[in-house]
Amino acid sequence: MSETLNPYSDISLSPITKFKDVWRSEAKGIVLSFAERIMVKSMPGNVYRILAKDVRSYEFIIPYDEKADVGEIFTVEDRDMLFLARVVNVQHDSNYNGRWDTSIRGTELYDEEQIFNRVIAEPLGCIPRDQTKRRGAFRKAKTIPTKFSKVKRTEAEEFGFLKDTMGDIEVGVLRNGSRDTDVTVALHSSAMDHHMGIFATTGMGKSNFMKVFAASCMKLASENRSEFGLLIVDPHGEYLRGGKAGKGLLHLTPYASSLKCYSTDPRNHSLPEVSELTISRRDILPEDIKVLHDWTGAQMDALDSIERIFDGDSWIDEILDENGKAMLTERAKVSEKTVDVLVRKLENILSRNKYIKSSGNSSIPGIIEGVKSGKVVLIDIPNLSESSELFLLSLISRRIMEDYRNEEEGRKRCMIVIEEAQRVLGSDSRIARFEEIAREGRKFGVGLCAITQQPKLIDRELLSQFNTVVVMGLADRNDRVRVEESAKQDLSSLDVEIQTLEKGEAIISTLNVPFPIPAKIHIYEDYIERLRPSAPERRSFRPTPD
Numbered sequence: 001m002s003e004t005l006n007p008y009s010d011i012s013l014s015p016i017t018k019f020k021d022v023w024r025s026e027a028k029g030i031v032l033s034f035a036e037r038i039m040v041k042s043m044p045g046n047v048y049r050i051l052a053k054d055v056r057s058y059e060f061i062i063p064y065d066e067k068a069d070v071g072e073i074f075t076v077e078d079r080d081m082l083f084l085a086r087v088v089n090v091q092h093d094s095n096y097n098g099r100w101d102t103s104i105r106g107t108e109l110y111d112e113e114q115i116f117n118r119v120i121a122e123p124l125g126c127i128p129r130d131q132t133k134r135r136g137a138f139r140k141a142k143t144i145p146t147k148f149s150k151v152k153r154t155e156a157e158e159f160g161f162l163k164d165t166m167g168d169i170e171v172g173v174l175r176n177g178s179r180d181t182d183v184t185v186a187l188h189s190s191a192m193d194h195h196m197g198i199f200a201t202t203g204m205g206k207s208n209f210m211k212v213f214a215a216s217c218m219k220l221a222s223e224n225r226s227e228f229g230l231l232i233v234d235p236h237g238e239y240l241r242g243g244k245a246g247k248g249l250l251h252l253t254p255y256a257s258s259l260k261c262y263s264t265d266p267r268n269h270s271l272p273e274v275s276e277l278t279i280s281r282r283d284i285l286p287e288d289i290k291v292l293h294d295w296t297g298a299q300m301d302a303l304d305s306i307e308r309i310f311d312g313d314s315w316i317d318e319i320l321d322e323n324g325k326a327m328l329t330e331r332a333k334v335s336e337k338t339v340d341v342l343v344r345k346l347e348n349i350l351s352r353n354k355y356i357k358s359s360g361n362s363s364i365p366g367i368i369e370g371v372k373s374g375k376v377v378l379i380d381i382p383n384l385s386e387s388s389e390l391f392l393l394s395l396i397s398r399r400i401m402e403d404y405r406n407e408e409e410g411r412k413r414c415m416i417v418i419e420e421a422q423r424v425l426g427s428d429s430r431i432a433r434f435e436e437i438a439r440e441g442r443k444f445g446v447g448l449c450a451i452t453q454q455p456k457l458i459d460r461e462l463l464s465q466f467n468t469v470v471v472m473g474l475a476d477r478n479d480r481v482r483v484e485e486s487a488k489q490d491l492s493s494l495d496v497e498i499q500t501l502e503k504g505e506a507i508i509s510t511l512n513v514p515f516p517i518p519a520k521i522h523i524y525e526d527y528i529e530r531l532r533p534s535a536p537e538r539r540s541f542r543p544t545p546d
């Protein structure tokens with residue numbers, strides 16, 4: 001049942017009521033009653049009054065023709081305390097106690113003085129009025145603001161306390177409803193080995209987010225402030241030079257020294273910033289190639305036997321040789337037919353993945369060195385199959401984990417980006433390597449950044465290991481529920497807001513910030529312009545003209 005705005009039953013002043021008349025009256029110098037003043041004070045500067053309801057939900061009303069956006073943050077002023085609350089819903093409401101009077105009033109269907117919008121807002125916390133800039137002053141609200149406290153749209157300076165809680169990896173600005181503020185939103189490097197999930201329906205801005213994130217990491221590395229290296233394996237070839245309209249990481253020329261690129265695309269090999277990707281046969285273990293095919297049970301057993309019988313450095317050469325084949329049949333009792341199929345498949349893999357070389361240098365030591373020194377390492381593999389992508393990602397991740405298991409002074413932590421993460425962290429499609437990193441990577445300083453359009457397919461328990469969640473618009477209810485269930489901060493009340501997010505808008509739940517932050521992610525192309533020093537630098541990579 002809707003609550004009448006006029007709390008004084010003995011005064012027959014109808015709610016939003018007579019606003020305009022009363023406002024005019026005061027302007028004319030007519031003395032108003034206390035209740036009338038409450039109404040009047042709700043008008044200028046869009047100040048409202050809190051009406052209800054409890055510690056978990058506030059309600060106030062605004063004129064029927066005024067807007068409040070889901071996600072917008074309002075401040076409730078209660079003497080020396082400010083309570084912040086975020087709009088979770090807006091409803092049509094009236095003083096007709098739920099029964100709409102539809103008789104014609106003049107030319108209208110309703111009496112406009114009796115109708116209003118009821119705003120439902122979720123408390124975020126409270127802060128002493130004189131400490132809005134002080135670190136740690138903001139805390140959860142354990143009580144409700146006094147009834148009829150003033151409510152108004154939160155001003156930029158009241159977000160001052162948030163500036164202190166932000167981290168070092170800039171990704172966007174704080175969004176207040178649909179309005180962007182000038183408060184920078186930045187993630188904490190220290191939270192990155194606690195894993196990060198980027199969840200969004202297709203086209204909502206995941207790749208743009210990753211490029212902005214990588215650009216900030218490159219900036220930190222160039223300033224010697226990077227705390228972790230970032231590994232990106234890009235099967236779409238969009239991060240290096242950019243896509244059709246967008247720009248790539250190579251365009252961030254001032255920080256190019258913090259980017260290490262490897263590519264399988266010969267067109268990129270002439271660029272001095274890019275090395276040709278080569279993987280040596282010696283780098284590969286039988287377990288690595290398991291992701292490259294749908295092997296039968298017998299073939300899987302044979303691969304396990306190879307691991308036991310042959311030397312890890314030379315097993316590919318040995319198995320391609322007649323003596324090696326014979327050894328496998330004799331010592332591991334693998335049937336000749338299975339050995340033949342296995343060898344044929346292996347030859348097939350080698351001919352399709354030309355970056356696997358029988359001799360020469362491997363890129364892997366350089367990749368690991370790049371990550372350990374806190375750089376962004378980009379592995380550009382356009383036109384390779386999905387299985388080749390997973391093979392490379394899995395192989396490099398294994399080598400990183402092997403390295404990171406040993407203590408090493410001065411080494412930076414590492415974050416591995418996985419696109420379409422449901423393929424490797426799914427309830428039905430897990431790859432042991434990534435499951436292992438999700439569960440225990442943080443012990444060794446290795447974190448995952450899982451990007452997916454379908455978080456509902458990610459294993460529930462693995463998802464709960466993700467301490468930073470960036471949600472960018474999820475149309476599917478099951479996807480939202482899965483993310484809301486596993487996020488460390490309560491996102492359930494933000495369901496409507498998540499459904500209404502536009503491209504590039506996000507809700508970020510992460511460690512060290514007091515509530516899930518509504519953000520507008522920078523557009524990469526604009527952001528790198530901002531990062532560019534005014535004096536142009538001479539670099540060998542010449543971006544193609546726009």
Ligand SMILES: Nc1ncnc2c1ncn2[C@@H]1O[C@H](COP(=O)(O)OP(=O)(O)OP(=O)(O)O)[C@@H](O)[C@H]1O
Pocket residue numbers: 200201202203204205206207208209503504505520521522523
């Ligand atoms: N922060 C942003 N602000 C404004 N527009 C954005 C933003 N991020 C992305 N967009 C718009 O959305 C489009 C799609 O972005 P992007 O390619 O990053 O989405 P995606 O989620 O990675 O898509 P896909 O799932 O198809 O790979 C961009 O071309 C751009 O027009």
